[in-house]
Amino acid sequence: MSRLVVVSNRVAPIKEGKIAAGGLAVGVYDALRQSGGIWFGWNGEVNKNPQMRTETVGNVDYVTMALNKTDYDQYYRGFSNATLWPIFHYRVDLARYNREEYEGYRRVNAMMVEKLKPLLRPDDTIWIHDYHLIPFAEACRMSGIRNRIGFFLHIPFPAPGIITVIPPHNELLKTLCYYDLVGFQTECDRLAFQDYITREVRGVIERDGSLTAYGRNFHTGVYPIGVVPDNVRQLANSYRERRHLVGYNSDGRRRKTIVSVDRLDYSKGLVERFRAYAAFLENFPEHRRKVEFIQIAPTSRSDVKTYQTIRRQLESEAGHINGRLSDLDWTPLHYLNKSHDRRVLMGLFSRAEVGFVTPLRDGMNLVAKEYVAAQNPDDPGVLILSRFAGAAQELSSALIVNPYDCIGMAEALDRALRMPLAERKDRYEHMMQAIRAADLDTWRDDFLRDLQSFTIHQAVEAEK
Ligand code: G6P
Numbered sequence: 001m002s003r004l005v006v007v008s009n010r011v012a013p014i015k016e017g018k019i020a021a022g023g024l025a026v027g028v029y030d031a032l033r034q035s036g037g038i039w040f041g042w043n044g045e046v047n048k049n050p051q052m053r054t055e056t057v058g059n060v061d062y063v064t065m066a067l068n069k070t071d072y073d074q075y076y077r078g079f080s081n082a083t084l085w086p087i088f089h090y091r092v093d094l095a096r097y098n099r100e101e102y103e104g105y106r107r108v109n110a111m112m113v114e115k116l117k118p119l120l121r122p123d124d125t126i127w128i129h130d131y132h133l134i135p136f137a138e139a140c141r142m143s144g145i146r147n148r149i150g151f152f153l154h155i156p157f158p159a160p161g162i163i164t165v166i167p168p169h170n171e172l173l174k175t176l177c178y179y180d181l182v183g184f185q186t187e188c189d190r191l192a193f194q195d196y197i198t199r200e201v202r203g204v205i206e207r208d209g210s211l212t213a214y215g216r217n218f219h220t221g222v223y224p225i226g227v228v229p230d231n232v233r234q235l236a237n238s239y240r241e242r243r244h245l246v247g248y249n250s251d252g253r254r255r256k257t258i259v260s261v262d263r264l265d266y267s268k269g270l271v272e273r274f275r276a277y278a279a280f281l282e283n284f285p286e287h288r289r290k291v292e293f294i295q296i297a298p299t300s301r302s303d304v305k306t307y308q309t310i311r312r313q314l315e316s317e318a319g320h321i322n323g324r325l326s327d328l329d330w331t332p333l334h335y336l337n338k339s340h341d342r343r344v345l346m347g348l349f350s351r352a353e354v355g356f357v358t359p360l361r362d363g364m365n366l367v368a369k370e371y372v373a374a375q376n377p378d379d380p381g382v383l384i385l386s387r388f389a390g391a392a393q394e395l396s397s398a399l400i401v402n403p404y405d406c407i408g409m410a411e412a413l414d415r416a417l418r419m420p421l422a423e424r425k426d427r428y429e430h431m432m433q434a435i436r437a438a439d440l441d442t443w444r445d446d447f448l449r450d451l452q453s454f455t456i457h458q459a460v461e462a463e464k
Contacts, residue, residue, distance in 0.1 A: 002123040002148075004037035004448070007116065009076070009132035011041040011064045024129055024154045026366060027225045031444040032060050039063070040116050046072045052115060065115060067108070074104020080132045081304050083166060088131060088155050089267040089361040092165050094306045102168055106135055113139040120147065125451060128179070130154045137178040150181040150451040152223065155363040156390070157189040160196045170201065177203075177216040181451045183223045185363045185390040190222050210454075219454055223447045224394060225364050226439040229432070232346055232373035239347030247292050247331075256291045256417055259352035261345055261367050262359070264297040264337065266310045269360040269386065269403040274317040274333070276358070276409035281325055281332060283407070284414045289330045291417065293356070294348065298339035349374035354416045355383045357391075358403040364390040368398070372431045380428035382416035384409070394438060397430035 012025040032039055036059030043053065043064035050066040067076065078101030086095040113136060120126075126149045128136045137149045163169055173196060176182055184190040194211065197203035203213025210219045247255045258277070262268040277293050297314070301307045318335040325332050340348075349355065355371030368383060368391040375381055385391060385398035392400055399412045 002125045002452075003121060004032065004035050005040065005116070005120065005124045005126045006032055006037060006129065007040045007112070007126065007133060007136065008129035009042055009080070011039050011043060011062055026227075027154075027440060027443070028129060030228060030231075030440050033058065034441070034444070036060060038119065040119070041112075042067055042076075063116075063119065071104060071108045071111075074101040075108035076132070077301070077304055079105035081301050082306070084131045084134075085155070085267075086306070087162060087165055088158055090156075090158055090162055091266060091361075092162060094266065095165065097167055099167075105132075109133060109135045110139040110142075112136070113143050113145070117143060117145060120145065122147065125448065126150070127152065127448070127451070134172060135175040138175040141178050148180050148451055148454075149178075150183065150447060151176065151179040152183040152447060153189065153363070154185065154225070156186075156361055157184055157192045159192050160200055163192075163196060164200065173197075173201075174214045177211075177214050177218055179218055180454050181219045181221060181447070183221050183447050185222070185224055186393050187222050188393070189363075189390075190220050193220065219450065221447070221450055223443050224390065224438045225366065225443045226435065227366055227369045227373055228440050229373040229435050232370050233350075235343050236346035236350035236374040239343045255289075256287075256354075257348075257352040258291060258293040258354040258356050258413065259296075259348055259371070260294070260356045260358075261296045261340075263300045264307065264311060264314070265300065266306060267359055267361050268297075269358045270295070270297060270310070270314055271317055272360070272403050272406065273356060273358050273409070274314065274321060276406050277333065277356075277413070278321050278325070279406050280410035280413040283410055287414070287417060288325070288332070289327070292330075292332060292334060294334045294336070294352070296336045296338070296340060296345070299337050346370065346374045349381075350376060353381045354413065355381060356413070357383065357389060358386040358401060358409060359389050360386070360403050362386070362389040362391075366391075368395060369435050372398075372428065373435055375428055377425075377428065377432075379421065380424050382419050382424055382427070383431065384412045384416055394434040395431050397427040397434075 006028055008024060008028060038061045040063045043066055045066035046069055047066045048068060050068055052063060052065045055062045078098060082096050124147050126147050128149065128151045130153065140149060166172060197211050197213045198205065201213050203211050206212055210217055260273065262270065281288055299311065318333055321333050322331055349371045357365055357368040359365060368385050368389060372383055383398040385395055385400055386403045387400050399416055401409050401412045
């Protein structure tokens with residue numbers, strides 16, 4: 001069995017129980033912990049002399065480095081998070097393009113390849129993660145690295161009409177063809193990529209389903225990332241102070257809880273969600289004082305302007321809702337920017353009557369799966385899920401909503417809170433079947449099995 005070398009922009013050696021920022025960290029961490037190997041990438045620090053550091057925890061070597069200020073600004077803050085992230089999430093209105101940032105992005109990819117190269121063994125399997133590192137394989141090939149290299153995109157792949165907004169879209173997507181396998185969260189993402197390759201650059205779909213473009217032959221596949229359902233349930237059960245997680249009325253009766261947990265990001269539909277909750281309290285006043293909404297939204301990328309704007313907007317929305325609707329003994333919305341221990345979160349999920357997961361766009365959204373997996377099978381809560389989360393493809397027994405439809409979401413909240421036990425159980429069981437069928441081990445094993453099964457680095461003659 002060859003050694004696994006994982007590369008992602010952010011390496012997050014999660015201390016047991018501490019929540020990581022986003023689904024990638026949770027997924028990669030659990031996957032690597034099982035198989036062992038190297039996790040290589042940025043340690044989150046910005047300083048003048050980026051030194052490599054190795055820390056071994058269990059069977060995983062975390063090899064990390066800092067970025068200098070220019071690299072951080074151009075590669076991370078600039079092209080990755082002010083160009084690619086908004087465009088891949090269909091927010092062309094929030095995107096900007098700057099050629100120097102793009103060049104910085106390419107430069108940092110090449111620099112990371114040079115730092116990784118001395119650590120590699122010839123039979124290592126290299127698994128690259130996410131939009132920060134699209135050109136990584138091309139830089140590897142240029143540098144003479146001949147290992148198998150796979151790529152997994154954790155975020156959506158947008159329709160060709162959207163992606164062509166990126167000025168160097170051709171040059172950028174050409175680099176994806178240097179992987180042996182490119183994996184997506186959903187078939188819809190894979191098809192969008194295939195559409196781009198066949199229509200924009202006149203690539204061909206081969207008989208075995210592989211693609212040939214820019215003189216290179218490579219494979220694509222769909223690998224929905226999942227959770228480890230038994231671990232989630234165990235964590236939820238292990239949180240003993242669960243009583244403190246939910247509010248009580250002055251008469252001692254427990255309030256019903258609606259819960260959401262997201263990185264503070266404009267793709268998550270938080271403003272629309274707050275407004276839908278306010279509309280719910282307005283239109284269905286019988287729920288007032290009997291329900292509370294807990295939104296946990298740890299901040300991220302706070303030096304990117306669009307994130308500062310969304311944060312201000314949310315603070316104003318939250319203040320408005322509580323100012324207008326609160327009472328001396330009732331706060332309808334709890335809005336917290338602090339990150340929380342995973343045990344606390346899973347405990348909270350298991351106690352909450354409703355999981356309210358309504359992104360405007362999301363690659364997968366593991367919170368949706370975690371919420372379901374944390375439920376008590378004898379008395380499960382209800383998941384309200386945006387049709388624009390990758391998870392909606394599998395969790396079709398959730399209450400599926402359109403996050404742009406404020407009243408539709410308010411009605412879904414009312415319906416969820418009134419849903420009879422038999423229907424809740426039925427939906428829960430369907431969703432658990434899907435969650436078990438595509439759990440985290442399946443995600444890792446299927447991707448790596450497919451990557452192993454293809455011939456390495458098949459360049460074809462006619463380089464375009
Ligand atoms: C999303 C992305 C990940 C990223 C995470 C946290 O889940 O898909 O690639 O690591 O957000 O974002 P950050 O910018 O803080 O690393």
